[in-house]
Amino acid sequence: LEELREPLELTEGEVATLKEYDEMDQFIDFLEKTKRNFSVKIHKTVDLKKIKHDNSRSSLDLRDKVHDFIHHDARSIETPTESTADETKSAKENKFAQPQQEEAAQPEITTSSPTTPLPTAAKPAAPVKQVSTNHLMVPEEKEQKEDPNDIFIELNDNVYLQIQYIKLSIEHKPKQRRALFLVPDPDLSDEIGEESSATWVELLGDVFYVGWLSNFTHATEIESPDLIGKYVAWFVVMWWTWCSSALYSSRYDSGDVVHHIYKIIELCGLIIMAGSSPTYDTSPRWFIIGYIIMKSVILVQYSVIFSVSLGTHFKSSRRPLGAYVAASTVSIIMWSISLLYVSEGDMAKRYVLWYLSIGLELLVHLFLQTNSRVSLAASHLGERFGLFTLIILGENCMGFISKVAEIVAASDANTNPDPSVMAAIMFSVAIIFCYFFMYFDDFSGEFVEKTKMSSLWMYLHFPLHLVQVAFGIALTNVIDALSQSKSSTTTVVAEHIVRLVAAEEESHESGTEEISQVFIVRFFWVTAGLILIFNALIKLVNTPVKGAHRRSHIICASRILNAIIFFALSATTFDNLGPLSMIAVMMSCLFFQSAVDLLD
Structure with missing residues (x-):
């Protein structure tokens, strides 16, 4: 204590107090209480x-x-x-x-x-x-x-x-006013390898996509094979809208006031598209207008960078940037032409124009993937794809929250929710977490900076995101089937019929359609297996699988094996494997897969 008196500036009373302590934790607590x-x-x-x-x-x-x-x-x-x-x-x-x-x-x-x-x-x-x-x-x-x-x-x-x-140092940085406009750099070759991360504005835009995805998913549930095509057709447009925006912002967004204005206009177009999405196939006018607004913003952004590249120091950047401008221009023209075909009878013509324009833009980006002047390695695109995957998985969990709310609301003071239904929901949460772990356990956004396979890695996320959303819907269907089996002896999911009737009344259509149990089972197992397949492919691209990385071979093989098991189980029915048993079997398989993933 005498040695501590001077350095700690102890008083006589404090020294007397310390003499009563016989444990080091008491001394540490003394320092905290006396604010030393x-x-x-x-x-x-x-x-x-x-x-x-x-x-x-x-x-x-x-x-x-x-x-x-x-x-x-x-x-x-x-x-x-x-x-x-x-x-x-x-x-x-x-x-x-x-x-x-x-x-x-x-x-x-x-x-x-x-x-x-x-x-x-x-x-x-x-x-x-x-x-x-x-x-x-x-x-x-x-x-x-x-x-x-x-x-x-x-x-x-x-x-x-x-x-x-412990020195408490506070770093005071001088406050800087946000720039009104920063001249974008047309040549990204000197920025390859520099660390960057998603901005708050980009994250705000992703929140809007969460609302769009949730609104359409709940308005258009996949309850029959016929609705799969409608959902896929919409998802292609939605996903490419997000991807094309991310391809620009992750490379060229400088955070100035002008880019914030761009984002405001883009989000306005997104809101128009989101609000008109449930009827995009029957009344597509405002859906098309919203897309044109969003694509026009991207055209203006690339045009500004292209105009800067016209300077003498950026000759090598003109061609790739000019290709982006041309592709965006052609896309806007084709979507504008589709405004002439808004009737239900012209649906095929609209789809041809829409997907040809998206295919053209995709080919341009694939062709320019190795060009260092517009390199994806100078971006944080990997982080953006990881965040969007997280959004998709979160959307799946929103269905569970709604289901628990329905079960609790249906029960009264004298009855409790059915334990088997609650167990199925808890098992479903575990399944979603296993898929989360499978993707993010060895996730690295730096992969985009280090390999020529970055475009393949990126675009493999499209089918992955699609089947992840579809699986969330299928999982909710199975839980609904279990819930209905506890309250009725029929083999039809009554709750889905009610929703279908309500949707048809709003669209002035008549009649009802029963949900096929065979479709529910197949949809559940096939989408779950496809998630495993695409996760295995992404891992094959994302991590070395040669030489010392034999464990990666084992992990990918295990995922494919589990997928084959899931595909085989799609031949079952509720008669030989009930809804709760289906969910429990899948959870067990994914727990095993998670254990295998820990090998890497």
């Missing part, structure tokens, strides 16, 4: 005792030796690796190599905790006053810029105490 910014560490070592008793400065780097014992978090005890015989011999030889007149000089403490922020500027440190021979001090390496005021107190031959002052 110190961290306390206990280090266990035998070798340090030998080093401390050296009365001379040896050529042995004592400071590095101490770092082996100190670099741990607070309240940690470290047992260092014992030195070998050769190392001990070398230390002893070096110990006596220094002049005897240096015996009285003791080095100064300069070690600090990893949690202590480094000072922003190197300052000469005042020497610490030696209180007793128990202080072990080490000469400072100035380039480390560490705090020289740490206190070391030897408790016994094997244990010493480190008390370290």
Whole structure:
């Protein structure tokens, strides 16, 4: 305590209080209560005792030796690796190599905790006053810029105490006004490998896509094979709208005011498309107008960069940027022509124009993927795809929340929700988490920067996202079937019929359509298997699978094997495998797959 009195500025009352403590945790709590910014560490070592008793400065780097014992978090005890015989011999030889007149000089403490922020500027440190021979001090390496005021107190031959002052430094950055307009860089070749991340504006745009996806999914449930085509046709447009926007913003968005204005206009077009999506096949006018607005924003953005490339220093960037401008222009023209074919009888003509324009843009991006002037390696596109995958998985969970709300609302004070239905929902959450783990366990957005296969990796996400959304719908259908089987002896999912009737009344259509149980079962297993297939393909592209990476072979093979099992189970029916059993079997298979994924 006498050694701590001066460094910690302890009063007589505080010293008396500390004398009553017999545990280190009490001392740490005392420092926190008295608002003394110190961290306390206990280090266990035998070798340090030998080093401390050296009365001379040896050529042995004592400071590095101490770092082996100190670099741990607070309240940690470290047992260092014992030195070998050769190392001990070398230390002893070096110990006596220094002049005897240096015996009285003791080095100064300069070690600090990893949690202590480094000072922003190197300052000469005042020497610490030696209180007793128990202080072990080490000469400072100035380039480390560490705090020289740490206190070391030897408790016994094997244990010493480190008390370290925690500096609370607050970095004040001058506030800068957001630029009105920043001239975009047409040549991205010099930015390859630079770290970047998604901006808040990009994340805001993704939130709008969450609403769009949720609105259409709940308005157009896949309840029969006929509705699969309608959903896929819409999903292609929605996904490419997001992808084309991400391809631009992840490379060229500079965060200036003008780009914010671009984003506002783009989101207005998105809202128009989202609101008109449920009837995009029967009343497509506003759906088309919304797409034209969004694509026009992208055209203007690429046109600005192309105009900058017309300067003498960016000749090599003109061709790829000009291709982007031309593709966007042709796309707008083709969608504008589709406004002439808005009747239901002209649906095929509209689809031809729409998907030809999307295919043209896709080919342009594929053709330019290796051009360093517009390189995807100078972007954070990998992060954007990861975030969108997270959005898709989150949309699946929203259906579970709605289902629990329906079950709870249907029960009264005297009845509880059916346990089997609640169990099915909990199992479903586990299934979604397994798919999440499968994708994100070895996810790395840096992959886009390092391989020519980046475009294949990107566009494999389209079928993955599609089947992920479809699986979420199929999983909800199975839970609905289980819920209905507990309240009725019929083999038809009544809740879906009610929803179908309501949707048909709103569209002035008549009649109802029963949901085929065979379709529910097949849709459930096939979409689940396809998710495994596409995840395996993405891993094959995303990670090395040669030589030492045999485990990647095993993981991908396991995913494909599970997919084959799921495809085989699609031949079952509710008669030989009930809804709850189906979900439980799938959860078990995915748990096994998650265990295999841990091998990598």
